[in-house]
Amino acid sequence: MDNSERERVEVMDLPPEGEAQSTAYATPDSDQGGLTGWIWRLPTVALAWRNLRRNRLRSGLAALGIAIGIFTVVVLGVFGTVLQLSAADELGGIGNQVIVSPAEEVEAESLATRDIQELERIASGRGELVPLYSDNVVVDASGESAAVQLYGTNTPGLLFDAADGELPVQHREGAIVGSSVASNLDLQIGSPLVVGGDQYRVVDIAAAGEDITPVQPDNAVILPEREFSGEFDQAIIVANSPAAATAVAEETDATLNVRVERVDIFELSEILETIDEFFTLLNQFLIGLGSVSLVVAGVSIFNLMLMSTNERRGEIGVMRAVGIHKPAVLKVLLAEATMLGLLGGIIGAFLSGVAVMALWAVSPIGLDVVFVPRNGAFLLGGILFGMLVALVSGLYPAWKAASERPVEALRG
Amino acid sequence: MTAQEDTQRTDTQSGGTVSSHSESPPAAELLGVTKQYAGAETVTALDSVDLSIARGEFVAVVGPSGSGKSTMLNLLGLLDVPTQGTVRLAGTDVTDLSEEALTDARRERIGFVFQDFHLLPTLTAVENVTLPTAFEPGQDGPRAVSLLQRVGLGDRLHHTPDELSGGQKQRVAIARSLINEPALLLADEPTGNLDRDTGTNILEEFAQICERGVGVVAVTHDELVTEYADRTVRLVDGQLREGTRGGDGFAT
Numbered sequence: 001m002d003n004s005e006r007e008r009v010e011v012m013d014l015p016p017e018g019e020a021q022s023t024a025y026a027t028p029d030s031d032q033g034g035l036t037g038w039i040w041r042l043p044t045v046a047l048a049w050r051n052l053r054r055n056r057l058r059s060g061l062a063a064l065g066i067a068i069g070i071f072t073v074v075v076l077g078v079f080g081t082v083l084q085l086s087a088a089d090e091l092g093g094i095g096n097q098v099i100v101s102p103a104e105e106v107e108a109e110s111l112a113t114r115d116i117q118e119l120e121r122i123a124s125g126r127g128e129l130v131p132l133y134s135d136n137v138v139v140d141a142s143g144e145s146a147a148v149q150l151y152g153t154n155t156p157g158l159l160f161d162a163a164d165g166e167l168p169v170q171h172r173e174g175a176i177v178g179s180s181v182a183s184n185l186d187l188q189i190g191s192p193l194v195v196g197g198d199q200y201r202v203v204d205i206a207a208a209g210e211d212i213t214p215v216q217p218d219n220a221v222i223l224p225e226r227e228f229s230g231e232f233d234q235a236i237i238v239a240n241s242p243a244a245a246t247a248v249a250e251e252t253d254a255t256l257n258v259r260v261e262r263v264d265i266f267e268l269s270e271i272l273e274t275i276d277e278f279f280t281l282l283n284q285f286l287i288g289l290g291s292v293s294l295v296v297a298g299v300s301i302f303n304l305m306l307m308s309t310n311e312r313r314g315e316i317g318v319m320r321a322v323g324i325h326k327p328a329v330l331k332v333l334l335a336e337a338t339m340l341g342l343l344g345g346i347i348g349a350f351l352s353g354v355a356v357m358a359l360w361a362v363s364p365i366g367l368d369v370v371f372v373p374r375n376g377a378f379l380l381g382g383i384l385f386g387m388l389v390a391l392v393s394g395l396y397p398a399w400k401a402a403s404e405r406p407v408e409a410l411r412g
Numbered sequence: 413m414t415a416q417e418d419t420q421r422t423d424t425q426s427g428g429t430v431s432s433h434s435e436s437p438p439a440a441e442l443l444g445v446t447k448q449y450a451g452a453e454t455v456t457a458l459d460s461v462d463l464s465i466a467r468g469e470f471v472a473v474v475g476p477s478g479s480g481k482s483t484m485l486n487l488l489g490l491l492d493v494p495t496q497g498t499v500r501l502a503g504t505d506v507t508d509l510s511e512e513a514l515t516d517a518r519r520e521r522i523g524f525v526f527q528d529f530h531l532l533p534t535l536t537a538v539e540n541v542t543l544p545t546a547f548e549p550g551q552d553g554p555r556a557v558s559l560l561q562r563v564g565l566g567d568r569l570h571h572t573p574d575e576l577s578g579g580q581k582q583r584v585a586i587a588r589s590l591i592n593e594p595a596l597l598l599a600d601e602p603t604g605n606l607d608r609d610t611g612t613n614i615l616e617e618f619a620q621i622c623e624r625g626v627g628v629v630a631v632t633h634d635e636l637v638t639e640y641a642d643r644t645v646r647l648v649d650g651q652l653r654e655g656t657r658g659g660d661g662f663a664t
Contacts, residue, residue: 043546050534318530321491322544322588323519325512407491410526 044328048335055308059340062297062304066344066390067351069294070382074352076290077378078370079359080283085369087279088272095242095272096127097213098249101234103261110231115256115263119235122251127239130158131225131232132215139221140194141185148181149220150195152228158238160217161207174203176222195221214266242269294389297344301393305337309401316401317409330402337394338387345386349379437503438464439596439627440488445497447483447650457483459650460497465596465627470618472638473631475647481631482600484647488629489522489598490514502595519544523589523626525599529581531573531588538569541587552591559587563617579610586617590626597621599630603637615640 052059100119102108111119116131123129133152138145153159156176157167163179175193177185182205187193191202206217215236237252239245249267256263309316319329360370447458457480465471465488475481486492487499490506499507501521509517518524531540539546541556560569563583573581582602589597602618603611611634618628619640630637638644646653 047532047534047546054534314530315532318524318526318532319543320515321489321518321524323515323522323592324544324547325515328547405491407486410491410530 044331044335045339047332048339051308051312051332051336052339058304058308059343062301063340063344063347065297065300066294066341066386067348069290069297069389070345070348070386071351071355072293073287073290073385074349074378074382075355076286077283077382078352078356078375080279080286081372081374081378082359082365082369084276084279084283085372086365087275089369091272091275095269096239096245097215097268098237098239098245098252099214099234099266100237100252100256100263101266103257103264105261108262110233111235111263113231116232116235118255119237119252122248122255123237123239126244126248127237128155128158130155130236130238132234132236133225133228134233137196137221139181139185141187141191144185146181146184148178149216151215151220151222152225153222154225156206156222159215159236160209160222163205163207167204167206171203171222171224172226173200173224175200176204176206177202178206178217178220178222179208180218181221193221195223198227213268239269242272245269294385297386298389298393301337301340301390302397304340305333305394305397306400308336309333309397313401313404313409316404317406320402320406321410326402330398333398333401334391334394337390337398339390341387341390342383344390345383348386349382352382353379436467438500439467439469439502440465440629441498441500442484442487442494443498443500445487445494445499447480447487447492448495457650458487458494458647461647461650461652463645463652465629467595467625467627468622470622470628470630470640470642472641472644473629473647474633474638474644479647480650481647483650485598485600485629485631488596489524490518519548520592521595523592523594523597525582525585525589525597525602527601527604529573529578529585529605531581531584533573536570536572537565537576537584537587540573540584541591543588544591556587556591559590560584563587578605579607579613582606582610582614583617586614586621590621594626597626597628599628599632601632601634602630603632603634608636611636 100111100115102111111131116129119131120129130153133150135150135152136147137150138147154171155169156171157169160167160176163182167176175195177187177193181187182202185191185193187202187205189202189204193200193202200223206220206222208218209216237245237248239248245267246269249265249269252263252265257265316329320326356370356375359365360367442461442463445458445461446456449455449457459480461480461484463471463484473481473484483492487494490499490501490509493499494507497507498505501517506514506517532543535543537560538553538556541559542553545552557566557569560566560583563586565580565583565587568576568580568584573584576584582605589599597618599618602614606614615637618630622628622642630641632638643654
């Protein structure tokens, strides 16, 4: 009411003189906003909005249908993303390692120095090469013995994590023991340890391995390279990315296995890819499932638009009769449907945001897999998709109503 | 500003037209117009009708139900096309125009006053009056306001139809029909839903509109309308029988 009061005052303020009046007519934009309100600036939106407000319950229910559909799609989409990213976090390490060992056919026990140099070249720029001695030995400490995996490398930090802090960048002396070895033999940093007759001190304890790889630190003792002699038993390339790992594996195969199969190459990035593909499929399936509810929402908008345009045949006929073109009428009706979709989409996206935050609050998933661009895209895409579904659902009823000859529509 | 001042303005604007009625072509003409509706049995709603409405002339159309009155109004209003014959609007043959061109012609040259007002319930009085030009550039808000003031609704500009009486609604409808400064105003039972006093007011409004050079055609059952009309024509079974002035030829 405040608004109309203000507008009325402006009407009274119009210049009374005929001349001045004509000037106002000549520049219709000058005073008009105040006269007829904001609505004629965007007549399509304004008419559509008022029509929707006319039967709020009915419009609200139709928008609710879209909201539920969008909610389902977005929540399932975000849920799928969280699953996929969590799995990728868990499996991350396996995709980055390429393990090269002598092929069984050639009966070599070790990799030739020449091959290590070749691998060094292949790995450069794609990751780090870690040549590795490996053996199975029995170790003694505190009067107990245990069979362990023995590794020899100067750079264990590239392969393993420390239980506490960081493993030394350069491993020059002493032994690093895996967590199982440490607990079985009751070892701490500084404890003495006998490996193959030689005594070492424990300089660090490696954390239990989380990655899926054949080179596990749990039951291992890691010594510096100088404690070994001869050629390396295997080489591990820790690549910068799964794609780099794939490239390293392919080039290694093409370089070292030209005529005879000299090395075995163990590489899991392709498995990771397969797992990723599976999750993508799962994600699409979940979204597809959610889309069914959107289809239902679309049908309800279709129904609403058919009913409401049928009820308003006379009004639509009048609009056409007084000279409003068919496309303009069509636009008003489509704007009604689209606004229902927009409204439902916004509500649905908001609710799914709340639901995802609730999921985050009660489950161990991390925010790093929730706040990713893809989930944002789901939210925004959900709103757009809601509008699209509503628009498509409104097409036929709107077209039907706008196309009716005014003379028929007016007859009622 | 008052309604009177606005009237003066409009008079000044259309003054030239008033004096030159006789020279300008008629507001609308039907020349040998026949309208048939195809169906199981072809129905002839209008049969070779000739009718000319001069500018500034108030023509009442009477006749029994089913005599073709509404059909004639629809043809004059470019809402329907004749099966045979020619329709002219302000001297221009509009018989074979496309639907779009007909829509434009309606918006630019014709004003409609429907029997049950047909105002959009979601719009205020002033918005209803502006409706015909709402989707065109340069809508005429101030003109809508002055038209409403002229029909005595200056204090009801922002009321919606459900806040207005029948007579007020009809006056909003009249203001809407004049927003485009039409050459021809068509009214279907303009007094049908109104009491006698309100009806008289509306008819006086029509008389004033005629004075501004607009041709007015009112289809009616109401004897009161024929009293205000310059001429009354009678339709019987789709054929035209011209009366003279006032109630002559009026029979239902």
